[in-house]
Amino acid sequence: MKAVRLTAPKHFEFIDIEQPQAIDGQCLVKLEKVSVCGSDIRHHYGPIKEESAYPMDPGLPCHELAGVVLESRTDSIKEGQRVIVIPARGTGGLQQYVVSDPSRMIVLPEQGPLDEWLMCQPSGTVLYACRKMGSVLSKNVVIFGQGSIGLSFTMIVSRLGARNVIVVDPLDYRLEKSKLFGATHTINPDKENLDDAISELTGGLGADITVEAAGYPDTLNLAFKHIKQFGTIIVFGVQADTFVPVEHNTWMNLQPTIIPTTGARSGDPIGQIQDIVALRERGWCDPAPLLTHKMGFSEVQAAYDMYEQRQDNVIKVVMDLNE
Template identity: 45%
Template sequence: MRAARMSAPHTFEYFEMDTPVPAEGEILLKVQQVSVCGSDTHMFYDQVLPEEMYPSRPGSPCHEIAGTVVETRVEGIDVGQRAIVLSSFRNPDALGGLVEYINIPGNMVMPVPDDRGLDEWLMCQPMGTVLFATKLWGPTAGLRIGIVGQGAIGLSFTNLAAAQGAAQVIGIDILDYRLEKSKQMGASDTINPDNVDPLEAIAELTGGRGLDVVVDASGDPEGLNQAISYVNQYGKVLGFSLISMNAVVPFKHMAWMGKVATLIPCSSISSPDPTGDINEVIALMDKGWIDPSRLITHHMTFDDVPQAFEMYSKQQDGIIKAVMAVNGGD
C-alpha cells in the first residue's frame, strides 16, 4: 500500500509498504479521509526534531482519520461499517493516518451513520476533544467566555460555548478571516489584538464584567500568559495549546497569583475514555444540533499532503480545515 511520512523538517516522502494485518481485537480500515491537526504542525512539521526521529513512523504525523472497515476481528464491528478512528502517537509501532489502510484496536473505532460524507463526519473528532474540555469549566449557562485563537480548535470552543448557553463568547485572534468565521460559528463578539488593546476591548464588550473563563487555543507559547491576563480574578483558564515538546516558556507567575486563577490543562487523549466525547458529537451532529463540518475550508487529495501541511503551517488561503481524500475518498 501507499503511505507518507516526514523524512526531514517540512518534508514528506511517499513510499510503498505492506498492508497491515489486523490482530485479534483489531479492525482493518480502508482510509478515505484524513485531516491536519494543529498539533501535527506545532509539534512535528514546524519543528527541527532530533535526527533519529527521521523518517517518522509510517503515516505520521496524522491522527484525524475516517474510512470503512474492510476486515474485522472485533465482535460488534462489521465489514462495511464507516467510522472515525484514533491512532496512538504514543505507540511507536502504530501507524499514523497517512496510509491507505490502517489497523486499529476496536475500542478506538467510532462508527458513523451512512448519510453525509466521511469528510464531514471526520470533523467530529476535533470537536469531540473540545467537548471534553468544555466539561472541565463546569456549567456554561451565563458565563462570559473568551477563546484565544480561532483556528479549528478555537472555533470549536466558540461553537460549543455558544450552543451551551454562554452569556457571551468572544473570539480573539490576529487573523481577520478567522474572526469572520468565529462570528459564523457563534461568537457574540471578536477582538483582533493587533488592532485594539485587548484588555480595553474586553472591558468595553462585557460592560466591565470581564471574562469568567478564557481558553488558550492559540498554539502560541505566550498564549497561556495572555489568557491569564484576560481572565477575571478567581476565573478559570483552560490550556488546550500544544507547542514544541522541548519548549521552555517563561510563565508570569505573579500575574497568575494576582488573578488567583484556576489553570486547567486539557488532553482528551489522556482521559479514561478518549472516544466518548467524540461519540457524543457524532450523535449531536446526527440529530442536527451542531455541524462541525462547517470547519472545512479545503478539499484536497492524498497527493496534496505536503501542500496541506504547508498551508496549515503558514496559515495560507484562509485555511481552517483541509480534508484529504485517500483511496478516492467516499
C-alpha cells in the same frame, strides 16, 4: 500499500510498505479521508529535529482519520461500517490501511460526506474540555485562537448559553468564520487594544472563563491576564516547548482555577467524539463548516504547506486517499 513519511523537516516522500493485518479483537480499516491538525505541524512537520529523527515512521504525522472497515475480527464493529480511527500513540494515518481495536474507533452514520463527519474528531476533544469548565450559563467567555479548536469552543459554549462569546485572533478571516459558529464579539489584537476591548465587554472585571486554544506562550499569559478573580482558565493548546515563561504575579493575584485538558489522554479517547457525532446527527451542532479545503493524497506536501503557512483562508484541509 502506499504510505507517506517525513524524510526531512517539511519534506514528505511516498513509499510502499506492507499492509497491516488484523488479529483477533481488531479491525482492518481502509482509510478514505485524513485531515491535518495544528499539532501535526507544531510537533512533527514544522520543527527541525536531530538528523537521527529522520526518516520518521510511515504514516506520521496525522491522527485525524476516517475510513471503512474491510475486515472485522470483533463482534462490536461490523464490516462495511464507516469509522473515525484514533491511531495508537506513535502511529499515523498517512497510509492506505490501518488496524485498530474498538476502543479507538467511532462508528459513523451511513449518510453524509465522510470528510464532514471527520470534523467531529477535533470538536469532540473540545467537548471534553467544555465539560471540565462547568456551566457557562450567563457567563462571559473569552477564547484565544480561532483555528479549528478555537472555533469548536466557540460553537459549543455559544450553544451552552454563554452570555458573551468573545474571540481573539490576529487573522480576520478566522474572526469572520467565528461569527458563523456563535461568537458574539470578535477582537483582532493587531488592530485594536485588547485590554480595553475585553475590559469594556466584561464590565472591567475580566472574563468568567478564558480558553487558551492557540498554544503560544503569549496567548497562555493573555488567558491569565484577562480572567476575573477566581475565574476558570481552560488550557487546551499544546506548547511547542516543554517550559514556557509565565507571569507568576498575575496567577497569584487573580487565583484562578486552572484546568489543563487533553481528551486523548483522558482514559476514554472516543467517548467525547461519539457524543459530538450524536449531537451533530440530531442537529444540535455542526462542525462540518470547519472544512475549508479538499485535496488528494498525492498533494500531501501542498496540504501540509497550506496549513502551516495559513494559505487561502484555510481552517481545515482534508485529503482523499483515493486521489
